[in-house]
Amino acid sequence: MINILRRKTDLKSVLSEKKTDLFFLFFLFAFFFFIYYFLSVSLANTNVFTENDILFEIDAQRGIKDITQFSYDHYRTNVHPIYVLFMNPPGEILEKIIHSPVYAAILLNSFLGAFGVALAYIGFSFLDFDQKQSLLLAALFGATTSQLFLSIIPSTMSLAVCSLLFTYLLFAGSIRKKVFHLLPWILAGILTLGTTTTNVVQTLICFGIACYAVNKEKGIFYPLLRCLIFITCVIVITAGLAILQKAVYTTTVLFFLPGAYEEDISYASLWIFKIPLVILGQLFKNFFLINIAAPIPIVFPMDGKSLPALSFTPSTSFTIMGYISAALWLALIGLAVFSRIKWEKDHTRSPWNASSWILPGLGLCLLFNFVLHCFYGVGWLDKIEYFLYSGHFTFLVLAIISYISKMPAKVMTCLLISLILCLLINNIQIVTGIITLYSMPS
Incomplete structure (x- = not known):
């Protein structure tokens, strides 16, 4: 009888936790969808989305047309292999309903941005954070410069972020539960490769x-064989879907053909060996600061564009709230590292187990992005703009910093709440300034 009552109590506890999770997921999605959609519509009303490249080198106009125009020249499917197949059907349907390609693209982009924040909540839960910590960390992710800006400027990035978050969920979930199924991983691989080719490396x-x-007892050759099977299935299926996409959308490019990446060679260089301090400085700034707290962007004329362009690359100044946000963020990093070092000194290291692989896995994904952008995205010295790639690594940075932290829960909570509020104020203030800039008569 006692066991039955205990089971009932446990069931009530589980159901209560599930209800709380669902409420937090709905709250995060609704709150950030409202912010992203409102800011995106306000930006669109300035006609800033009629041009490519002017907003931090992001192709807003191309993003809108890829999503909503069937007959558009979908030439960037060389590096976004089946993005059009993913996004154009729902985009066209929305466009037919609301009679506006811009608003249809904004709606989908804002939806994916808010959905990414909800996925981040699940991701932090899978990384063994409690509900309150997961809520705050997901809200922090949603308030970052990277997630906010990429969710209000239509592009491929919002879907890329969601596909990567799905990968991280599978990764943490598989290790925590010690269960490994091939099919969900193949789906994750198709999503990451199909949206942005290089992201499949993280998967x-x-x-x-x-x-x-999960299968350590089977030796090293078993995972190597499974990796070979996995990547073969992902490439073959994605190639098949790309051929199907080509049959429907004749202007798309087959990503696996020779010459598909000729244009992208110009985005790569070996400048890292000539001016390493400049490149590394930009990398660290974009990986660990301005992807979190937005600086004041630099305004400059761009050849062939009717509107002035914006860049974070040369930015060195912040608003007052931006300086506070940056200080809080750097304090969070410092305290996380310090608390971890102190904890390691005071505790006996626990035996290596399956969960011990989570941090190295996230770290390797971050390292891959860092090494990749030592060479890619620096084709022209006056056009380094790493920010447009920040969606590929911002969650990783937050996850790693929070995962290594051993600071007291109350300190962590106070820091997170303060940082979230300051980031929202600062980053929305920067967006409002951009809206004002493009609302002024030329």
Whole structure:
């Protein structure tokens, strides 16, 4: 009888936790969808989305047309292989309903941005944070410069972020539960490769580590064989879908053909060996600061554009709230690292287990992005704009910093709440300034 009552109590507790999770997910989605949609519509009303590249080198106009125009020249499907197949059907349907390609694209982009914040909540939960911590960390993710800006400027990035978050969920979930199924991983691989080609490397890293961690007793050759099967299936299926996409959308490019990446060679260089301090300085700034707290962007004329362009690359100044946000963020990093070092000194290191692989896996994904952008995105010295790639690594930075932290829960909570509020004020203030800039008569 006591066992039955205990089971009932446990069931009530589980159901209560599930209800709380659902409420937090709905709250995060609704709150950030409202912010992203409102800011995006306000930006669109300035006609800033009629041009490519002027907003931090992001192709807003191309993003809108890829999503909503069937007959558009979908030439960037070389590096976004089946993005049009993913996004154009719902985009066209929305456009037919609301009779505005811009608002249809904004609606989908804002939806994916808010959905990404909800996925981040699940991701932090899978990383073993409690509900309150997961809520705050997901809200912090949603308030970052990266997630906010990329969710209000229509582009491929909002879907890329969601596909990567799905990968991280699978990674942490597989290791925590010690369960490994191939099919969900193949789906994650198709989503990451199909949206942005280089992102599949992160999925492959997570797949290989999770497979080894869960099946360690089977030796090293088993995960290597599974990796080969995985990447073969992902490439073959994505190639098949790209051929199908080509049959429907004749202007798309087949990503696996020779010459598909000729244009992208101009985005890569070996400048890292000539001016390493400049490149590394920009990398650290974009990976660990301005992707979190927005500086004041630099305004400059761009050849062939009717509107002035914006860049974070040369930015060195913040608003008052921006300086506070940056200070709080750097304090969070410092305290997380310090608390971890102190904890390691005071505690005996626990035996290596499956969960021990989570941090190295996330770290390797971050390292891959860092090494990639030592070479890619620096084709022209006056056009370094790493910010447009920030969606590929911002969640990783937040996850790693929070995962290593051993600071007291109350200190962490106070820091997170303060940082979220300051970031929202600062980053929305920067967006409002951009709206004002493009609302002025030329």
